[in-house]
Amino acid sequence: MISRRDFLQVAMAASAITGVSGIGNWSRLAAQQVLSQEDLLRFETTGNVTLVHVTDIHAQLTPIWFREPTVNIGVGSNAGLPPHVTGADFLKMFNVAPGTASAYALTDQDFAALAGTYGKMGGLDRVSTVINAIRADRPDAILLDGGDTWQGSMTALRTNGQDMVNVLNALKPDAMTSHWEFTLGLDRVNEIVEGLPFPFLGANIFDAEWDEPAYEPYTMIDRGGVQVAVIGQAFPYLPIANPKWMFPNLSFGIREERMAEVVAEVRDAGAELVVLLSHNGFDVDRKLAANVPGIDVILTGHTHDALPEPVQVGSTLLIASGSHGKFVTRLDLDVQAGAVKGFQHKLIPIFSDVIAPDPTVAQLITDQRAPYQAELTEVLGQSDGTLYRRGNFNGTWDDLLCNALIEEREADIALSPGFRWGPSLIPGADITREDLFGATAMSYPNAYRTEMTGEMLHTILEDVADNLFNPDPYYQQGGDMVRVGGMGYRIDVTKPQGSRITEMTLLKTGEAIDPARSYVVAGWASVNEGTEGPPIWDVAEAYIRRKGTVSIDPNATVKVAGI
Amino acid sequence: MTITRRKTLLLGAGAALALSVPFGVAQAATVDEAIATFTGGAEATEGGISISAPEIAENGNTVPISVTAEGAASVMILATGNPNAEVATFNFGPLAGSRTASTRIRLAQTQEVVAVAKMEDGSFRRANATVKVTIGGCGG
Numbered sequence: 001m002i003s004r005r006d007f008l009q010v011a012m013a014a015s016a017i018t019g020v021s022g023i024g025n026w027s028r029l030a031a032q033q034v035l036s037q038e039d040l041l042r043f044e045t046t047g048n049v050t051l052v053h054v055t056d057i058h059a060q061l062t063p064i065w066f067r068e069p070t071v072n073i074g075v076g077s078n079a080g081l082p083p084h085v086t087g088a089d090f091l092k093m094f095n096v097a098p099g100t101a102s103a104y105a106l107t108d109q110d111f112a113a114l115a116g117t118y119g120k121m122g123g124l125d126r127v128s129t130v131i132n133a134i135r136a137d138r139p140d141a142i143l144l145d146g147g148d149t150w151q152g153s154m155t156a157l158r159t160n161g162q163d164m165v166n167v168l169n170a171l172k173p174d175a176m177t178s179h180w181e182f183t184l185g186l187d188r189v190n191e192i193v194e195g196l197p198f199p200f201l202g203a204n205i206f207d208a209e210w211d212e213p214a215y216e217p218y219t220m221i222d223r224g225g226v227q228v229a230v231i232g233q234a235f236p237y238l239p240i241a242n243p244k245w246m247f248p249n250l251s252f253g254i255r256e257e258r259m260a261e262v263v264a265e266v267r268d269a270g271a272e273l274v275v276l277l278s279h280n281g282f283d284v285d286r287k288l289a290a291n292v293p294g295i296d297v298i299l300t301g302h303t304h305d306a307l308p309e310p311v312q313v314g315s316t317l318l319i320a321s322g323s324h325g326k327f328v329t330r331l332d333l334d335v336q337a338g339a340v341k342g343f344q345h346k347l348i349p350i351f352s353d354v355i356a357p358d359p360t361v362a363q364l365i366t367d368q369r370a371p372y373q374a375e376l377t378e379v380l381g382q383s384d385g386t387l388y389r390r391g392n393f394n395g396t397w398d399d400l401l402c403n404a405l406i407e408e409r410e411a412d413i414a415l416s417p418g419f420r421w422g423p424s425l426i427p428g429a430d431i432t433r434e435d436l437f438g439a440t441a442m443s444y445p446n447a448y449r450t451e452m453t454g455e456m457l458h459t460i461l462e463d464v465a466d467n468l469f470n471p472d473p474y475y476q477q478g479g480d481m482v483r484v485g486g487m488g489y490r491i492d493v494t495k496p497q498g499s500r501i502t503e504m505t506l507l508k509t510g511e512a513i514d515p516a517r518s519y520v521v522a523g524w525a526s527v528n529e530g531t532e533g534p535p536i537w538d539v540a541e542a543y544i545r546r547k548g549t550v551s552i553d554p555n556a557t558v559k560v561a562g563i
Numbered sequence: 564m565t566i567t568r569r570k571t572l573l574l575g576a577g578a579a580l581a582l583s584v585p586f587g588v589a590q591a592a593t594v595d596e597a598i599a600t601f602t603g604g605a606e607a608t609e610g611g612i613s614i615s616a617p618e619i620a621e622n623g624n625t626v627p628i629s630v631t632a633e634g635a636a637s638v639m640i641l642a643t644g645n646p647n648a649e650v651a652t653f654n655f656g657p658l659a660g661s662r663t664a665s666t667r668i669r670l671a672q673t674q675e676v677v678a679v680a681k682m683e684d685g686s687f688r689r690a691n692a693t694v695k696v697t698i699g700g701c702g703g
Contacts (some may be wrong), residue, residue, distance in 0.1 A: 459698075474618040475693075475695050538628075
């Protein structure tokens with residue numbers, strides 16, 4: 001029986017520093033003495049099954065800074081519910097004191113100052129230490145990777161994901177699912193999958209021509225005397241959000257009926273615990289959990305949310321484990337007679353200065369990076385403010401990219417996609433080539449330059465806004481709003497598609513955008529085959545080098561209404 | 564404006580322009596008329612019929628649609644936002660095992676797909692599904 005008390009328990013309390021108010025001026029070392037690896041790993045072992053979840057690592061092998069969003073609006077029935085709670089509201093909801101390690105890990109509050117105190121997070125050598133500790137406690141713990149693993153860094157781009165495959169294999173996952181993996185191209189994905197020592201799952205991946213399953217839908221794992229079914233669900237809108245010509249003849253979709261069939265199939269096959277390893281995005285999973293009975297746990301992904309407690313929908317537990325290697329979730333379950341009788345949950349923050357690297361995996365990471373070390377570490381310039389991407393409307397990394405596109409490509413307006421991946425940088429930090437690739441590394445980086453009418457721009461903004469703010473999460477794609485440089489606009493998130501976006505203004509003149517006039521638009525990451533232009537990282541590198549120190553003004557060009 | 568070799572992008576955005584064209588009163592009347600002709604004016608009730616369709620089309624030119632209505636004698640499928648709304652009518656003989664019809668249809672824009680079934684008992688059933696046709700490209 002799952003009690004309400006279990007849900008109110010703040011699992012991260014173990015890592016909270018007591019007696020600290022505001023921003024501490026401690027050195028990193030002091031933080032290290034207070035926060036111990038033992039504290040971070042402390043866990044009341046429960047029941048007979050342990051799940052360990054990592055997701056959306058985005059090829060971050062080494063520790064990074066990652067600033068959580070300031071703005072993350074929920075619409076329709078998801079308004080005001082986690083994960084659509086940010087900043088001070090988040091701290092209040094989860095009873096986290098400002099200025100603490102937990103506040104730093106989970107919110108945007110005092111980010112730059114706290115980053116100085118608590119340092120970088122993640123690093124797969126630290127993640128390995130945590131996984132090893134869990135396995136020492138529960139040797140048959142099940143490690144599951146929610147996907148978006150093989151893309152997001154220069155080394156992953158140069159090795160076609162091989163660096164990530166090598167390091168993840170060393171962590172010994174039991175299964176994974178996927179999204180950006182497919183932007184390596186179908187042939188490369190299949191080449192990797194053939195050699196993977198664990199299943200690559202996707203119950204919703206079909207051959208488009210014959211409408212037949214294209215990858216294994218689930219795997220059955222016998223652990224602790226319990227039959228555990230792990231069903232995989234890849235990102236449903238891959239052929240829409242990413243270039244479908246890179247994985248021709250594959251069809252995805254939410255396929256709710258198919259999921260219900262697969263759940264029934266695994267139950268019939270004797271599954272006592274049904275786990276959905278999902279890349280749907282949190283709100284889609286919340287709806288799926290309500291509509292498809294029989295799923296005990298959904299390990300959510302794609303939307304990069306980190307929640308210190310599970311969200312319960314009926315009898316389904318939804319787990320959100322963050323992104324970029326910043327967190328590992330441990331979930332212990334007591335499964336008796338085919339039902340979950342109890343659980344313990346902890347979102348373990350990977351403070352890289354507190355958790356000791358696993359030396360074997362640290363060496364493996366060093367080996368993957370060695371051929372590119374000189375390129376990775378080359379300093380391109382400095383940033384005088386925090387560079388970050390996450391947030392519904394804008395982030396300073398995209399402001400930088402938009403400024404670069406406008407200046408280097410002589411455009412009126414710049415568009416940068418609403419990706420949620422990419423680490424942050426703190427004020428005064430060097431911008432290395434690795435940092436720039438962390439915000440841009442992907443397989444369709446060409447920076448186009450074209451003309452669009454005002455009407456076309458409006459249609460694009462409305463289309464993307466509906467992918468984010470459609471009140472039915474099944475019609476959302478899980479990215480953020482396309483970032484716009486050189487043009488301001490007003491958005492009412494409560495309006496239907498076609499009437500959300502108003503007051504489009506060309507910033508350089510202050511004039512209203514004319515629907516009939518053409519504007520020079522520069523952007524990157526078009527999903528269309530044959531898009532021409534230099535890779536975005538070359539455009540941005542030229543800009544950063546020319547500026548020396550990059551300054552990004554606070555972005556007040558998007559007026560948001562309806563919240 | 565000049566059409567350059569970057570036409571792929573323009574084509575992509577051009578296709579999206581269709582999204583902003585609302586379907587007019589005439590079209591709505593045509594849909595209602597087509598249903599009225601099929602049902603002979605009888606009311607079609609909800610339930611007993613289901614449409615399986617993607618929430619967001621991967622390719623608006625070929626959208627897989629499946630309709631199931633046990634006990635149906637015939638099923639009509641309408642794409643309410645297309646220039647010609649009537650897509651197909653499937654007839655089932657008395658020996659038909661499963662009353663399911665699957666096809667692929669072209670959708671010009673985001674719209675409701677409607678299925679109306681004439682049941683063997685002479686009653687009519689109806690179901691709707693919204694299929695979004697989108698530019699895409701900014702997820703993740």
